[in-house]
Amino acid sequence: MPQPNELDVLIAEATLGEEAKRFMDSDVGKAVMGMAAQNVELARIALGEVSPDDKTTIVRLQNEVKLGERFTQYITELFQNGEQAKALFKQRSQE
16 A cells, blocks of 8 residues: 555544534534543542542543543644644645
8 A cells, every 4th residue: 555645644633633623613523622621621630639548530530631621632633633624735736
């Protein structure tokens, strides 16, 4: 199978970025992103209240924070990478 060329990669990244943007702007995307943010906030609050001796709960809450933050980060990165890909594609096509 042939390797994708740079143009193919840019088009794929731009397409994913557009899909990520549509997701973030959709009602479902807003709801899911809001739920992730809310879970992060609740886990952070719980971390402040948990006994320092309860290592199992501390690790679970830390993982909840990381999961919510990563979800939002992944969607945001897809969008940002798409924007960069569109700019590079435009630049390359003008050369």
